[in-house]
Amino acid sequence: MLPAEFIHRIKSRFSPEEADAFLCSLENYPAVSLRLHPQKPSLLPHETSEAVSWCASGKFLTQRPEFIFDPLLHAGAYYVQESSSMFLEKAIQKIKLPTNASVLDLCASPGGKSTHLLSLMPEDAVLTSNEVIRTRIPALKENIQRWGYPNVIISNSDPSEFEQFPGHFDVIVTDAPCSGEGMFRKDHAARSHWNDENLRTCELRQNRILDSVHKALKTGGYLVYSTCTFNPGENELQIKRLLNSGFEYVPILEDEKSFPEITRVQHGNREVGYAFYPHKVKGEGFFIALLRKVTDSVDENNVQNRFRKPYFSKRIQIPHAALPFLNPDVKRNGYERNGQLFVLQERVAGELEILESGLQIMYAGVQAGMMKGNEFMPDHTLALSLLLNKNIPHIGLGKEEALQFLKKESIRNHDREKGIYAVTFQNLPIGWVKAVPGRLNNLLPPEFRIRKNLPF
Numbered sequence: 521m522l523p524a525e526f527i528h529r530i531k532s533r534f535s536p537e538e539a540d541a542f543l544c545s546l547e548n549y550p551a552v553s554l555r556l557h558p559q560k561p562s563l564l565p566h567e568t569s570e571a572v573s574w575c576a577s578g579k580f581l582t583q584r585p586e587f588i589f590d591p592l593l594h595a596g597a598y599y600v601q602e603s604s605s606m607f608l609e610k611a612i613q614k615i616k617l618p619t620n621a622s623v624l625d626l627c628a629s630p631g632g633k634s635t636h637l638l639s640l641m642p643e644d645a646v647l648t649s650n651e652v653i654r655t656r657i658p659a660l661k662e663n664i665q666r667w668g669y670p671n672v673i674i675s676n677s678d679p680s681e682f683e684q685f686p687g688h689f690d691v692i693v694t695d696a697p698c699s700g701e702g703m704f705r706k707d708h709a710a711r712s713h714w715n716d717e718n719l720r721t722c723e724l725r726q727n728r729i730l731d732s733v734h735k736a737l738k739t740g741g742y743l744v745y746s747t748c749t750f751n752p753g754e755n756e757l758q759i760k761r762l763l764n765s766g767f768e769y770v771p772i773l774e775d776e777k778s779f780p781e782i783t784r785v786q787h788g789n790r791e792v793g794y795a796f797y798p799h800k801v802k803g804e805g806f807f808i809a810l811l812r813k814v815t816d817s818v819d820e821n822n823v824q825n826r827f828r829k830p831y832f833s834k835r836i837q838i839p840h841a842a843l844p845f846l847n848p849d850v851k852r853n854g855y856e857r858n859g860q861l862f863v864l865q866e867r868v869a870g871e872l873e874i875l876e877s878g879l880q881i882m883y884a885g886v887q888a889g890m891m892k893g894n895e896f897m898p899d900h901t902l903a904l905s906l907l908l909n910k911n912i913p914h915i916g917l918g919k920e921e922a923l924q925f926l927k928k929e930s931i932r933n934h935d936r937e938k939g940i941y942a943v944t945f946q947n948l949p950i951g952w953v954k955a956v957p958g959r960l961n962n963l964l965p966p967e968f969r970i971r972k973n974l975p976f
Contacts, residue, residue, distance in 0.1 A: 522546065522704065523714045530750070538799070545799035550706045552584040553603040553803070557667065558639050559906060562597035562946055565590045574779060575606035577639070580802065589975055591922040594968070595948035596666035596904050601632045602706070604796035604803035607782075608633055608693070610772050611744050611810045612640045621645040621690040622871060626679060626733065629656035631663030633695055638669040646871040648689075650675045650682075650879075657882055662968070664883075668905045670852075671868055673875060674883040679732040684878035687816070692733050693744045696726045696758075702748035702805025705798055723753045730762060739816045743767065746808040750795070755807040756785050759792040766815040772808075785809075831872065831881040832857050841896035842888060847907050860899070861888045863907055896940075900965050903942055903949040914942040915953065915960070920976060922950060928969040931960045 522543065531539045556562075556577040566585045572578025580603065587593045587600055617623070619642040625634045629651040637647055649672055651660050657676050664672055682688075699722045700710040730745070737743060743762070747754050763769060769792060773779060783795040785807070793809030838846070838854035842861060846852070853869055855862045864872070864885035872884050886905045889898040902908055915936065917925060922945040925931055931943075936955040940963075943951050951968070953960040 522711060525716060526701065526704075526714060541799040542797060545797075546705045548705065548798075550804060551603060551802045552581040552600075553606075554579055554581065554598045554600045555606060555636060555639075556598050557596055560595065560597045560668070560948055562592050562595070562948055565592060565598070572603045572606055574782075575603070575609045578603060578606045586975075588970060588972060589923060591917075591919060591926060591945040591950055592948065594666070594926050594970075595945060595950045596668050597948055599632060599635050599663070599667070601636070602804050602806075604702075604801060604806035605632060605695075605746070605748075606636065607772075607794065607796070607806070607808055608636055608744065608746070609640060611808065612637065612691075614770065614772050614810060615691060615742050617641060617645055618690060619644050620867060622648070622688060624648045624650065624682070624689045624692045624736070626650050626682070626692055626694045626729070627652070627696060628674075629653070629660040631660045631667075633693055634660070634664060634672070635667040635669075637693065638664075638667060638672060641671070643671065644865075644867050645671065646868050647672045648675055648871070648875060648879075649673070650677055652676070652678050658967075661883055665901045666904050670850075670863065670865060670886045670905060670907050672884070673868065673872055673881065675875065675879040676882050677879045679729045681879055682736040683732050685875070686735050687738045687741075688874070689736055689741060690738055691742045691744065692737050693746075694729060694733055695746045695748075696722075696729055696754070698722050698726070698747040698749040698754050699751055700748055701750045702796075702798075702807075704805070706804055719751055719753060722749075722751075723758075726754060726758055727761070730758065734762075734765065734767075734813070734816070737813050739813055741813050742770070743811045743813065744808065745793075745811065746806065748804065748806055750797075750805055750807070752787075755795070755809075756787040756792045759809050759811070760787055762811055763792075766813060767811040768814050770810045770812050772810050828876060828878065828880070831876050831884060832862065836861070838863070839891055839896060841891065841894065842898075845896065845898050845902060845909055845912055846888070847909050850907055852907065855885070860890050862886065863888045897963075898940060898952055900951055900963070900968060903951050908942070908949060912942050913939065914944045914949065916944050916947070919945070923970065923974050923976075925951060925953075925962060925964065926968075926970045927974055928962050928964050928966065930962060933958055933960045936960070 796806040832855040952963040
């Protein structure tokens with residue numbers, strides 16, 4: 521059941537007919553949508569009904585399959601994502617990112633917006649994907665590793681810690697923790713957690729987060745602010761506060777007739793953002809606004825970081841045995857951490873050197889593998905990475921065999937010579953095997969395996 525105070529607010533904001541349509545829509549089944557990887561072409565897991573009109577790679581499915589049993593999900597061929605939040609694409613296109621941009625996704629887990637940003641950013645730009653809650657880091661890390669882009673750093677830091685880097689970031693995306701009203705249809709548990717006290721708590725938390733964001737953003741840089749709630753105190757009133765503290769509003773859509781299903785939110789006779797209402801769009805509740813920082817009293821050259829232990833122990837030469845596994849066309853450097861080889865582009869290494877002085881770094885670049893004697897053992901992350909050499913020896917599997925591999929079961933060796941092979945499904949790598957006489961040793965890490973019983 522919907523909270524009574526929530527119903528009252530909706531009825532006070534809309535006409536009786538529209539309020540009824542709004543509230544009734546929350547009892548319908550949510551739409552199923554996903555976003556395709558731009559560099560991992562594949563078949564869709566199910567037939568589509570239509571495209572997501574504001575996202576070039578977004579698709580609606582006619583029904584929700586059990587994604588865990590699709591090897592393409594494990595290959596990073598797509599990301600299952602709510603369609604409204606894909607509107608981030610229009611905001612990033614409006615910004616026109618510089619080629620070497622520093623981008624921060626401040627509240628990143630489980631990784632929907634981070635993977636989307638990586639698809640949209642220039643290859644020399646660097647994304648810092650941050651999540652403050654430590655227990656949510658594994659999901660974020662796994663999704664970013666599946667997506668395969670190497671120009672990313674994952675951190676586990678409070679928003680206040682980014683104040684140590686005044687004026688550093690060109691773009692900060694803040695999908696703020698909120699009261700979750702936009703998830704009432706998708707997640708009925710969100711209804712039971714809703715109360716007036718929680719609304720106020722969320723608003724105060726957002727105030728604190730945005731104060732930190734203000735300091736870390738360059739003058740002239742852009743803030744993308746979003747929530748999955750309808751509460752004005754978490755949406756338009758937050759934008760009003762920012763407009764009074766050195767930001768200007770940037771319309772994402774210039775043409776008022778484009779995307780009529782999206783509501784232009786007004787406050788004081790001016791547009792302050794875009795709302796996605798469930799009775800108008802084929803998606804969940806969402807609010808988003810784009811702002812540009814125009815003034816600042818912070819000294820952007822006065823960086824005072826506290827010392828932290830560097831994430832990597834040292835820079836190393838990439839072992840000769842590892843070179844055949846790496847894309848020869850990509851310039852990269854080798855680094856060591858706990859005996860593992862990590863591969864970083866120069867731009868990522870430079871960004872990491874700055875940020876690791878004040879943030880808790882959890883991952884950077886691509887974990888490529890490790891030497892065992894004279895043999896290089898590639899890491900699972902490299903199989904999914906865009907740094908992988910496409911000409912690496914591979915073994916193509918059908919769907920059942922691919923699922924058995926992802927279940928970490930044994931696979932028969934059909935006369936393959938000894939050595940390391942990439943395992944592929946529909947030409948997309950899903951992991952590694954080591955061929956020995958009579959069998960293929962499954963090198964899939966336990967944390968990546970399917971835990972459910974297979975459907976055959």
